[in-house]
Amino acid sequence: MGFPVIGNMLMMDKLTHRGLAKLANKYGGILHLKMGSGTLSSFQARKQADMAFSDYGPFWRQMRKLCVMKLFSRKRAESWDSIRDEVDGMISFVAKNISGSEVNVGELVFGLTRNIIYRAAFGASCSLGQDEFIRIMQEFSKLFGEFNIADFVPWLSWVDPHGLTDRLVKARASLDGFIDNIIDDHLEKKKCLKNVLVGDMVDELLAFYSEDETQVTEYDDLQNAMKLTRDNIKAIIMDVMFGGTETVASAIEWTMAELMRSPEDLKKVQAELDKVVGLDKKIEESDFDKLPYLKCCLKETLRLHPPIPLLLHETAEATEVSGYYIPAKSRIVINAWAIGHDTNSWEDPDSFKPFRFLKESVLDFKGNHFEFIPFGSGRRSCPEMQLGLYALEVAHLLHCFTWKLPSGMKPSELDMSDVFGLTSPRATRLVSVPTPRLICPLH
Ligand code: HEM
Numbered sequence: 023m024g025f026p027v028i029g030n031m032l033m034m035d036k037l038t039h040r041g042l043a044k045l046a047n048k049y050g051g052i053l054h055l056k057m058g059s060g061t062l063s064s065f066q067a068r069k070q071a072d073m074a075f076s077d078y079g080p081f082w083r084q085m086r087k088l089c090v091m092k093l094f095s096r097k098r099a100e101s102w103d104s105i106r107d108e109v110d111g112m113i114s115f116v117a118k119n120i121s122g123s124e125v126n127v128g129e130l131v132f133g134l135t136r137n138i139i140y141r142a143a144f145g146a147s148c149s150l151g152q153d154e155f156i157r158i159m160q161e162f163s164k165l166f167g168e169f170n171i172a173d174f175v176p177w178l179s180w181v182d183p184h185g186l187t188d189r190l191v192k193a194r195a196s197l198d199g200f201i202d203n204i205i206d207d208h209l210e211k212k213k214c215l216k217n218v219l220v221g222d223m224v225d226e227l228l229a230f231y232s233e234d235e236t237q238v239t240e241y242d243d244l245q246n247a248m249k250l251t252r253d254n255i256k257a258i259i260m261d262v263m264f265g266g267t268e269t270v271a272s273a274i275e276w277t278m279a280e281l282m283r284s285p286e287d288l289k290k291v292q293a294e295l296d297k298v299v300g301l302d303k304k305i306e307e308s309d310f311d312k313l314p315y316l317k318c319c320l321k322e323t324l325r326l327h328p329p330i331p332l333l334l335h336e337t338a339e340a341t342e343v344s345g346y347y348i349p350a351k352s353r354i355v356i357n358a359w360a361i362g363h364d365t366n367s368w369e370d371p372d373s374f375k376p377f378r379f380l381k382e383s384v385l386d387f388k389g390n391h392f393e394f395i396p397f398g399s400g401r402r403s404c405p406e407m408q409l410g411l412y413a414l415e416v417a418h419l420l421h422c423f424t425w426k427l428p429s430g431m432k433p434s435e436l437d438m439s440d441v442f443g444l445t446s447p448r449a450t451r452l453v454s455v456p457t458p459r460l461i462c463p464l465h
Contacts, residue, residue: 029056038442039331039359090405093142108138113422114465128451132271139266145222161193201256227255269329272447273412276327279452280374283433291316295421318376324396331359331446367393423456
């Protein structure tokens, strides 16, 4: 039972993936909470920033999918060249400078993933502005996570103790300036080199750019009819940067931590790498399909630690689920974390047991099996629904280096707690000591 006006808002602190799982244990798998007075259809951040998490319908989804897929499709040689460059740079840096000493694995993989995605989005020549862009993204990330009373009780929108509105306007202005410069540079380059090959994501998007700011419409013929405004381009870039960086980095750090805590599994993965790739060379793209145990470890990590633990949706229409009426415009929270820990679907669900995916190989992560939905399911699922970048970075780290915990630390002493947010990374960063294990030079 909620209170008048505020409903169940006093339970706000329980609305984490773990808190909601506890409530589901008590009240059942589908539960309804009333937050505030009105229909809770939109975040203020969304209205003001008008970008990440937008709902532009089928046109928008198609465009975003196109970009993401083109960015990291296996066929796209430019992307793979730049990924290889960044990964080689990281491996060489570790081998040369920090081999044998303690490394903050979390920071290492976060930096690498961000560099790869930034470069795929903006091209190699834009790396100078990267620090500024990261600062803007961090501010947006904080703002999306802030609690804003006006989201729940609209008539209290004048209460803004943390100055959210002001911060959003400033962040939006910085982002406008930053991306406008990048778009102008790309347009200039296109003018000078008439037949320039499409290179990065901005080039891809500019193929649909129109100065005409009238709102886009939906057509079947993508190439002829689609028009993107500058704002659309900014929104897609932000979605890809947000969607692709923290998710991948967090998944990699969790995989490394689970394997450090389970030396037997680590040994098995590295034995598989030795057999398939060999100690005399680095991994190549063609090796990835031949590493089933590594794939099991990646999937098992996504089951235990889905990078986005709560999927946030909104019903477009009224519907009925298991006999419950759900009105249009309801906010829906799907607890992907709780689903991966459900005792009805998983034996010993809290333990890291990668071999379960050898047996249950029919279970994929494409959203067809509702007991395992780390990438979501259906229309709004992740457009980059593949192990791609995540598998690649983990495989390189495990193949090139032997990883040990800092001296005196036992695997069982590793802190495995998480923090709740838009993503759910480790509460304490993983620290390990790498030493080269290949017989070929790493730098
Ligand atoms: C291990 C890696 C990844 C995981 C586990 C993951 C997971 C997810 C999940 C759970 C969603 C939300 C689905 C929903 O709301 O139902 C999502 C959305 C999204 N992801 Fe990923 N993701 C990953 C990697 C990436 C990468 C590398 C990119 C881009 C380069 C990306 C771009 C996006 C975008 C743009 C969306 C928004 C889709 C929409 O709103 O229609 N993701 N992802």
